[in-house]
Amino acid sequence: MAYAAFDLTGKVALVTGGNRGIGFGMAKALAEAGADVAIWGTNPDKTEEACAQLVGLGGRVTGAQVDVSDAAAVDAAMADLVADFGRVDTVVANAGIGRFSKSFLEISEADYRRVLAVNLDGVFHTLRAGARHMQERAERGDAGGSLVGVASLAAIEGAAANQHYAATKGAVVSMTKAIAVEFARYGIRANAILPGWIATDMTERHQTNDRFVAKVLPRVPVRRWGQPDDFGGMAIYLASDASRYQTGTTNIIDGGYSVY
Numbered sequence: 001m002a003y004a005a006f007d008l009t010g011k012v013a014l015v016t017g018g019n020r021g022i023g024f025g026m027a028k029a030l031a032e033a034g035a036d037v038a039i040w041g042t043n044p045d046k047t048e049e050a051c052a053q054l055v056g057l058g059g060r061v062t063g064a065q066v067d068v069s070d071a072a073a074v075d076a077a078m079a080d081l082v083a084d085f086g087r088v089d090t091v092v093a094n095a096g097i098g099r100f101s102k103s104f105l106e107i108s109e110a111d112y113r114r115v116l117a118v119n120l121d122g123v124f125h126t127l128r129a130g131a132r133h134m135q136e137r138a139e140r141g142d143a144g145g146s147l148v149g150v151a152s153l154a155a156i157e158g159a160a161a162n163q164h165y166a167a168t169k170g171a172v173v174s175m176t177k178a179i180a181v182e183f184a185r186y187g188i189r190a191n192a193i194l195p196g197w198i199a200t201d202m203t204e205r206h207q208t209n210d211r212f213v214a215k216v217l218p219r220v221p222v223r224r225w226g227q228p229d230d231f232g233g234m235a236i237y238l239a240s241d242a243s244r245y246q247t248g249t250t251n252i253i254d255g256g257y258s259v260y
Helices: 021-032 044-054 071-085 109-139 163-186 201-207 210-219 228-239
Strands: 012-016 036-041 061-065 090-093 145-150 188-195 250-253
Touching (some): 012 228, 021 036, 021 044, 021 228, 036 044, 090 109, 090 228, 109 163, 145 163, 188 228
Parallel strands (some): 012 036, 012 090, 090 145, 188 250
């Protein structure tokens, strides 16, 4: 018999940036566990394709084109989602971008602002909208909810020539801890996920760089790139009642890279 707490039937989960990469890996797992799943993305074709792959795995599936750096757009999309599904139980703020540079000294002002707008402001807008809905629900006698911020190992390790990206990911960790403390009284949990080196579109340039692969993969004890599906179990756990006493934590998924 399966562990009942992992059954997400009747729960609604939102995953931003859920149309590819880590986000899609989590959305797929949540759907397979029985949840109704909503995906937000900025590419309508990719979002439509991702939703088509999720249909039939579990509950209902929907997608929307949302720029998380736009606070008004996030609030409106959250209101639409709640009106459509009746509730949102889990919000995974996963949408993020990278802007690689050769040096800290060469990071442009435009790249710096854009990375912050999506990776930090976007998480702030998304988790705030989720927390607002969950608090309102709790005040009506329906407490509970899970807020998840997807950060990166760059939050806790030195990311040379990637300081703008690292700054956003460190901020996501601090943000989730602060949310965890403030909203625990409403039964709302907030946790961060820190991916290591994962094979996604964002890391494609590294995957095809033989010198990089030769230096980095030997430092990963499991000796492979992480895959988006490797995040499914954590997504289900944090969305489920199994994690009802876990909040304010940073959950590293990196194949052991950070401890080797």
